[in-house]
Amino acid sequence: MEIDQAGKTNGQQPLFPTPSSTPPPPPPPPQISLSLKRLLTIVNCLLLCLGNAGGPIIVRIYFLHGGHRQWLSAWLETAGWPLLLFPLSLSFLYRRRSNPSAPAVLITPRLILASAFIGLLTGVDDYLYAYGLDFLPVSTSAVLIATQLAFTALFAYFIVRQRFTPYSINAVALLTVGAAILAMHASSDRPAGVSVGGYWKGFVLTLGAAALYGLVLPLVELTYSKAGQPVTYTLVMEMQLVIGFFATAFSTVGMIINKDFQALTREAANFGLGETKYYLVLSFAAILWQCFFLGAVGVISCVNTLLAGILIAVFIPMVEVLAVVFLHENFSIEKGMALVLCLWGLASYSYGEYREAKEKKEQIASPQVQTSAV
Template sequence: MATLVQSAGFPILIPLLLFFPRSSAASTGASESTTITSLLLLYLFFGLLLAGDNMMYSYGLLYLPVSTYSLVCATQLAFNALFSYLLNSQKFTALTFNSLVLLTISATLLAVHPDSTDNTTQVSKPKYIIGFLCTLGASATYSLYLSLLELSFKKIIKRETFDAVLDMQIYPSFVATCASIVGLFASGEWANLGSEIKGFQEGRVSYVMILVWTAITWQISSVGLLGLIFEVSSLFSNVISTVSLPIIPILAVVFFHDKMDGVKVMALLLAIWGFLSYVYQHYLDEFKPQSPKSVATEVQC
């Protein structure tokens, strides 16, 4: 159910398609049949990749405390820097490398500290390891997903319109939802949904409302991230989504009474340091003075 809810809210985006004109496939310079075939394969691939990634994130959140989970998720920025360098020709500077190292060390500190399972999750050491590996794998997969999206926008979609962003969110989410529903029934977990709803402490209405609003907020967030990929880059999109990660462990202490021992505090500080390293690199790139050759080219244009 946790996997399903991350993609099942896509119908709320369908009305938005009515407000944006459809761009012509002929404008890409490819035949209509080739374009449709390529897009269908693209949506299918990204949908299945998204479903697998959502499932790994769900298992990670199931077996890890919120603070540990959020800090491990911070590694997706480092993974994204690597994939952006390999797939999107992203510049790999010293500050970017510093961010990569710091976030990797931050996650490693949590990996060698299984004593954190003595908090609210109350899971065994093997399940803690599984949760850690699933979260780490999900972070790497999500980073690859973002980099491949940026590559697809440039090489295959080639449409500078908002409806292209909506298509890339709606259709893969539909595929991911179908895959999640198949998994829900194949695993037999659907049989426990009735008892789960009845046993929810806050009541049935609260259970349904949590699912509905979680699905809606996931879609809003995803469209925003896709828009940033479309307008800037996958790495910048991931940076924005990582802004909240250093704050989540603090909120987990306040609302879920999660523990924050010395190792987690150190991992948190390293994660913040790694994030700020990239932010400073982006600042330098943004305000870097143009060379005389570049200025002359702009004047001629």
């Protein structure tokens, strides 16, 4: 048997692979099971709903009892991002245990840049929302935030080509009507001590926050679709950590300029509920808002942008009820009607998702039946 200079046998494969030989591709990542995906969807929906219902209440408590720092309030909305380091550390240890050569992080430089941009937009949105909530009752603010569903639907159509079904269109329409019914009595909800000009300033800023967050949600989904790698829940948390870091950094600059850090001790001493409860309010605000943002990006990764927008809108009546219980705001018949419409909208969307999933299963099973018949 003769061996030529390239290390090949005559007509055979090389005995010694050359350095230019390409290594075999890495095995594909394991696919998430349907049951685990459903569990993650449920967990993220619960996180989103917990933050969506509790966040506005706790921030309004801060303003009602002597808090006056809008930049601090905006900062609290994303300051809980270090909480993600704990589950990310557990995920890292699990990956290293399964594969010692697993990377420490999954996020790529391109995703870091995209997440940083979204984080800055989120920081602006947080400030608009916090500033508006200083002048508005929670019920009115919740009504205006509900309009983000319309902005989300519009931006999702153009950015990620979100497909609408009759059921999802019906859900959007019902939720929009519910928000409009609540808006009919908004002008009579001006808090004591707030001027007409301050009220409408809060009105415009909150509406701007709704529009901006309606843009942020589809941008998150677009980032997932352009990631160029499997979007695991670990990657979702890493991206949310970057988003939270840059949003917090944006608000931190505002706090430094506004000298909020120097005023914390004085504001805590004059807080209506006491100094200890002042810091508890700030801590719970950071935790609840982190639940909201993590739940939102998690729902987008597990399902889509539209469901995240609908869940945010659906819990507006819940915010209304909590405002009545904890803040003693009035509960009118309009709020009851909005609650019914919101629940109806969620039922319509859920049924549409069920029908679509059932049709997909039938389409997959149909070719198999035809093949076996042949």
